[in-house]
Amino acid sequence: METLTSAKNPALKEIRKAIARGGLTERGLCVAEGFHLLEEALRGGLRIEAVFVTEDAQAAVTRLIGPKRITLVSEPLFRTIASTETSQGVLALVRPPAWKLAQLFGPRPLIVALDGIQDPGNAGAIIRASEAFGASGVMLLKGSVDPYNPKALRASAGSTFRVPLIAALEATAFVEAARDLNVYALLPGGDQFIHAADLTAGCALVIGAEGRGVSAQLREASRGLRIETHGVESLNAAMAAGIALYEAHKQRTR
């Protein structure tokens, strides 16, 4: 087994850069920290390119993926690549799935479009809810956080490895792709209550960032839906998305 001792090792430098940038490495690999995400990547059938482990984690990771592709890293050196304390001495480089736009549309599409969601925790929670409630695809429009941002990936609890998704999509490309769908935007001032809308046909749900909301271009291309609430100006963006997806899923499985 290879053992790394130099902080200048190119692989470790690549990882540090990706974490600092909050996205994929230069070779297009996803940095997955912790046992849970490694297991989720395996469960998703993704290619594990390399795993860096501390001595404490070595045996458990070897049981998971065998001795190949594992590199032992000293404890202090590992701390220079781990972005969180929850990494548990395990950091994998994973080849993310490369989805084509057409793969996000099933026979009855349910697309979730993130319009400027920059909070990685919210983006990850929305991707997780998208899988949970059977969305056919997630589109992260330009200006939204990278789904492979370490915090977003963690908040997705591994759903990012399985839900068909496209990142950094232009708003115009989204509108074009969704032309045959009912496009709804979640807006605190939307015309129609979501529980009264028919979400059973192919549709797209546009989720805007808190504060700024859905962009003017997308508001124009969509019908406004709102969740009936009292007292508050709005809900947390991820929560609003989760409720909309729950409602769509309930209508579609009845």
Next chain:
Amino acid sequence: METLTSAKNPALKEIRKAIARGGLTERGLCVAEGFHLLEEALRGGLRIEAVFVTEDAQAAVTRLIGPKRITLVSEPLFRTIASTETSQGVLALVRPPAWKLAQLFGPRPLIVALDGIQDPGNAGAIIRASEAFGASGVMLLKGSVDPYNPKALRASAGSTFRVPLIAALEATAFVEAARDLNVYALLPGGDQFIHAADLTAGCALVIGAEGRGVSAQLREASRGLRIETHGVESLNAAMAAGIALYEAHKQRTR
């Protein structure tokens, strides 16, 4: 107007301590940072004990609450008390409402009980959703985050100032208080689907922390409800709570 220049001023020391501890000050005051929370405190009819402002924010705060109770603080000194960059040069000390347990029960109670939720963002989002969907009260059981933690308060978007809530409640006291209610716990392996449960009678919804889940004591005192999902082990705790509250609200307003 009083102008503070000393970092050793007792009021500023009190604020720094409260922020470090993540809760109320020793005098039981809530630290509310930023214009939005100050406005929400005013809207909730809360007593503003003092407001510390930088020169940039002074005029706007004076327009809101008049010149009394405002203390000007130099920019560098202000940075020693502000916990976030979103404080916008405004930090208020607010007297939080003191709720009695009985005030959390309306004619048809809908209680949200947080069991060990330590993430302040999740706790705040749940308090916000509790107001939005008409919960009669929120109980934060021992082991959960302080609702006046600055991050929790921010995530609540001010709902913490309005929703009747009790913090640091013993689990036994919760069970006793909820003895006449239908007590449900949200569990990924719950017996009943939430959309099939009748949430129209007086009820309490117990929300456990992700990972650890609902405590054994409360699982025993409640019926398990689950949200129908696919592929994922669970949902984000705040999102699950929001969906349960949405469902309860929908049933109760039909």
